[in-house]
Amino acid sequence: MPRMSMVEAIRDAMDVMMARDETVVVFGEDVGYFGGVFRCTYGLQQKYGTTRCFDAPVSESGIVGTAVGMAAYGLRPCVEIQFADYVYPAYDQIVSEAARLRYRSNGEFTCPLVVRMPTGGGIFGGQTHSQSPEALFTHVSGLKTVVPSNPYDAKGLLIAAIEDPDPVIFLEPKRLYNGPFDGHHDRPITPWSQHEASDVPAGHFALPLGKASVVRAGTAVTVLAYGTMVHVAQAAAAETGIDAEIIDLRTLIPLDLDTLAASVAKTGRCVIVHEATLTSGFGAELAALVQETCFFHLEAPIARVAGWDTPYPHAQEWDYFPGPARVGRALAETVEA
Template sequence: MSTAEMSTGVTEPKGANNDTVRRLNMIEAINDALDIMLERDPDVIVLGEDVGYFGGVFRCTAGLQEKHGKTRVFDTPISECGIIGVAVGMGAYGLRPVPEIQFADYIYPGLDQLVSEAARLRYRSATEYIAPMTVRTPFGGGIFGGQTHSQSPEALFTHVSGLKTVIPSTPYDAKGLLISCIEDNDPVIFFEPKRIYNGPFSGYYDKPAEPWKRHPQSEVPEGYYRIPLGKARTVTEGEALTVLAYGTMVHVAESVCREKGVDAEILDLRTLAPLDIEAIEASVKKTGRCLIVHEATRTSGFGAELSALVTERCFYHLEAPVERVTGFDTPYPHSLEWAYFPGPIRIGEAIDQLLSE
């Protein structure tokens, strides 16, 4: 499989050799993207708690301050509203800030700056000012972080007009999407699924998963390349049903379908806003069945929007009601987080239900 075939809608690398690839995990791919953009564009600034000398709590910014200097990569006080508010001002001034919020759970103090300032700046100024900022933040479970380090708040941001919401599921996509986000003229929330920072399924299955370093999507080209926002990736083609997922759940759903021998068409949405509704519609009309999988709570989760869109656009093609497998409508559990995740049992039962109708 060539690099260009790994994802749909890939802008060919500029100044990069497609034949020169490295096998990276997601942390390394994100670090590579930030390094490239700091090198290419003097207006790119990385800021956040512990992103400088320490290199980030998950090491995504390791070595960047030493290489690019303390004025380009710097630590901030523990003040999420301050971090995001400063980034809005930087963007309006002409810079391209990349603030990191250490965990998505701590993004709420900066919600007013994101919703009332960043998302509306272009419109309220009649395009005189923009907020070209990319807010990076790890989200979801996988580290037994409990209620304050494991939330999946993506639906809150897809609700806000003017914000873009991006969630990679592979190192290849993480690098290409992050570069596109940094170069975008609108504010973007870039959620990083921490459970697969180092590769999928760690500690999840009794039997070892295929080593991540052998996965085609761990092959990341050197240099600059972009993956356009708003384009889903077809993980597997199939005829029996369509599975819509993003982030960690792409790998879980793919593993379940493979183990059950289901001829599923799995779409990795990659960006929730803007959403590739055309790809979703084409797939569901082909298969006639749709399963939605996400880690966030069920009520008002993004799966509800997906279900509504599929029903509106594909109603006469559906052979069965749309199924959702999600987290539970409870506070996020600490010791029971593996039971909280959509896993093989619940996803398998939903697949069996869909195929029986």
């Protein structure tokens, strides 16, 4: 298999789908000639022309609103919001139009739309380039929400998202763009350095939306994580020596509750890790579901490790989101409880 970074895997997924399906179109701010601020669409305009991959005005509501119309018409738009922090002007279009189109039309129209967004911190982007807004989308009926943690999953899940008949929010952790994140560090070494790539199948392959991955087997405690925090959780388990079973959710909605419940029933303990703010984060929903489905198997309180309940702190961002030390303490306290 060829080796790819996450940027390359995402680009390859769009390339594969544009070659297979002429209804797939890619657009957004700077995604055409320039190839995107993170270079995820680099070369697509040159290959497929300016009607298949093109730049849009700086208007997120216009980008998503236009894409909703395209999707209703029969196209499959895959649009990029330059940073997840910029999506709020388009939130009404996503919630009120894209998510509801199938229901409002009694199935007459569907909305095969993918909204791609770089998410999370770790690049010193400050408050307007570092947010993790996934919980805002998981609350909305009619949307699917995907957060890959590695290039293999990124390509397979993005192809599945483009092929899906309904709208998908595709959140890409920007700390993982250039290769596997070294989760053992609480501070960045070189955030933009090129790390070792990963094996990714060539050509078309899709991973099912709604299926989690057990990335580390264990018996002492279950860790539920997604995106960058999967690597942080793996580092914490390695550093503490705790026999943790780590589950990469991959898709938040639909959620693979069966895999989660089976793991917690086995270990009797659960730690939930995400980068977003703690209060009303997706971890709260996970904790409620684990409690509802695994109450009689639990031997300790469910723990959550997340970002602070503050505006995103530019100068303290590497303290803001969980690192191996914080996750490791939560694992130890949960196992000892």
